[in-house]
Amino acid sequence: MSDFDLFRTSEDHEALREAVREVAEDKIAPHAAAVDAESRFPREALDALVATDFHAPHIGEEYGGVGADALATCIVIEEVARVCTSSSLIPAVNKLATVPLILAGSEEVKQRYLPAVASGEAMMSYGLSEAGAGSDTASMTCRAVEQPDGGWVLNGQKSWITNAGESRYYTVMAVTEPDAPRGRNVSAFVVEQDDEGFSFGPLEKKLGIKGSPTRELLFENCRIPGDRMVGDRGEGLKIALRTLDHTRVTIGAQAVGIAQGALDFARGYVKERQQFGKAIAEFQGVQFMLADMAMKLEAARQLVYVAAAKSERGEDDLPFFGAAAKCYASDAAMEITTDAVQLLGGYGYTKDFPVERMMRDAKITQIYEGTNQIQRLVMARQLLAGT
Incomplete structure (x- = not known):
């Protein structure tokens, strides 16, 4: 992390703020009202953020990212949200979905997914909440059953998934050990948009952030290979x-x-x-x-x-x-x-x-x-x- 006083940002952080604000005001703000009124994904914002490497600034240089520290990433999100909250969910959700990989994923999993997000080739979303498991995440019912070939079959759903349908990759939590103690029965996986048995529910009609699509993730005998697990089995929660x-x-x-x-x-x-x-x-x-x-x-x-x-x-x-x-x-x-x-x-x-x-x-x-x-x-x- 760049050296900075807790109560005063560094010159680098303020230079970053100026750069993001210019992009936000010139490329994102002019479309914010229309994005909200039409409930459409802010494609102009995505293009502008990718062009300037502000779409997933937290990803490290070893994976093709710019390696922004946590404060710099917050400044990016803050400045984009100042003009369009829906657009600020692009860097925010890319971070939310990739942090599990950064914290616990194998090097193979990191190398497979982080460079695509870092380059802007793909976005990534996060699947934790369910219709009956919001604040009580440990009560989730989405199941992943191991197959003889080492792969997994997922069944169930995830609710309130930000940028669902726009993201190519999804970090999904599912019960793998139904008989294990509560909190130690869940594992994390990466699901790809074109996986068989994976689909999306209709768009939610929301009060705000209308430009950021929110949908259910639906798994019906969704088959994924065994090397998509993030971290150790049972450590997902x-x-x-x-x-x-x-x-x-x-x-x-x-x-x-x-x-x-x-x-x-x-x-x-x-x-x-x-x-x-x-x-x-x-x-x-x-x-x-x-x-x-x-x-x-x-x-x-x-x-x-x-x-x-x-x-x-x-x-x-x-x-x-x-x-x-x-x-x-x-x-x-x-x-x-x-x-x-x-x-x-x-x-x-x-x-x-x-x-x-x-x-x-x-x-x-x-x-x-x-x-x-x-x-x-x-x-x-x-x-x-x-x-």
């Missing part, structure tokens, strides 16, 4: 939870980006909007709202950046800080975007301005990769355990 410790930080970064975009737009609006013969920015009530929005945003950003530093170093208190960053930043984003809508008044409630989209997009950051209620449980357990 442990790998999944370790993964979330790292990737919850990126959801915090996404929330910070959404909040920054809303604050930027609202600040510009109140300086121009005239009422009672002067700009509404001159009214103390408006100034107090802006001050509170900015205060919450900067607190969230600092927590996310500290958590990113701990993720990079793999520190023991990462579970607490990852959960805290995701929880605090997403709660702050919901409050800040709601206040941005309020500051625009009736205009804020219309699709002519972006803050209503930002408010809708912010809501999901409180839900996915573990609801904020689950984050509070994670933090409490860490505190009670004395870590």
Whole structure:
């Protein structure tokens, strides 16, 4: 990781921010409203991110990536989310799905899949949740049964899968040891889009992030070879939870980006909007709202950046800080975007301005990769355990 003060980013990080912001404003922002209105995948964003190596910056140089540290990856996601949350899920989900391989995969598995994601040839998605196993992931029922030839047959489904249908590869958790103790009965696999017996459910009709397709993964006697297992047999849930410790930080970064975009737009609006013969920015009530929005945003950003530093170093208190960053930043984003809508008044409630989209997009950051209620449980357990 680049050497940097916990409370001050390095010159390299700020140069990266400037580069990503330019791409985001020039290539992604002009399409954000249409992507939302049409519920279509942000192809322009994918092309722009791949062209600049911002689509999966966390993948190491040994696999053809740029090897960005955890904070740099958060800055990429933050700056893209500032203009289009759906587009920010491209680097965020590429990281979510590949971290299990990075943490636990064999070198053969890493060499097979990471270079394709690093080059932009393929995207990768993550399959953990099920219709009856959301927060309670250990109760999953998707099964993988070993075959005499060493391969596996998968049956079941996965729910709420981001970028499903657009990604070529999927990291999927499935029960392999039905009689083993709860939490030690799951293994991780890579499933490829064209595997026989693998299909997708219809697109979910969502409140926000409409440009990022969310669908079920459906497995009906889906056959995969034995060399697709990620990590050791029975260790899948442990790998999944370790993964979330790292990737919850990126959801915090996404929330910070959404909040920054809303604050930027609202600040510009109140300086121009005239009422009672002067700009509404001159009214103390408006100034107090802006001050509170900015205060919450900067607190969230600092927590996310500290958590990113701990993720990079793999520190023991990462579970607490990852959960805290995701929880605090997403709660702050919901409050800040709601206040941005309020500051625009009736205009804020219309699709002519972006803050209503930002408010809708912010809501999901409180839900996915573990609801904020689950984050509070994670933090409490860490505190009670004395870590």
